[in-house]
Amino acid sequence: MAVKTAAILGLDTAAGAYLARLLGARGYVVRGTGDKDLLTRLGVADDVTQADEAAEAISGANEIYDLRGDVAASADLFALGGTARVFIAADPGTTVAKPDGRFVAIGHVYPHESRFGPGTTAVARIVAATAAGIDPYPADLATATDCGWTPEYVDAMWRMLQRPAAEVLEIATGRLLTGEYVARVAAAYFKRPAAKTAALIAIVHGDAGNPGPASSALGWRAVTWGEDLVTVLCEGIAAG
16 A cells, blocks of 8 residues: 655644654654654654655645644645645634635634643633742633643544545534633642632633534544543643
């Protein structure tokens, strides 16, 4: 069987780094754009070829994973031509125009975290604050977020490109995780006093994703969420 080549546009994202590791373990030749710092931390930098431009990265690739989160850049990607199957990671609710005649799968990817980032969610900020022994921001405590585990989400991305037809699916846990709950779990892990929540306004209820179609089509579901997700993030900080 011929070895497949995958191009990842966005190696400098946590999703890009974890996807590179996953694809390498599955026998792909992997190349992509973006800084390789996270790949180094994951121990797979030597197995991935870094390209300067998207056109160089995708040349001859069988699969392309566009994780840059830039709809305009994705449109430019199609202008480069080629026959590779394409996965585009988009924010929930974002419309992505797909060209006719190309296999283009769209994943509406809900927030996710890992031990290597991105660290931009309220969940990650609360864990970091608790680990440092300070109260999280009240605004973070008031959030409710559908947040998952990055290494699981990249598996869903890969599965979408193995399907007979390109689909538009949500990659999510389907459950909301409140900031107040995250703070309680993190405080227990680090043996800190519970965060002060008495002055909080009502929790802002966000929208949970709908992972049902992805489960049916891909045989995939998020299994790391809630207390498990908070705990692994705490473990990552504790391990340095």
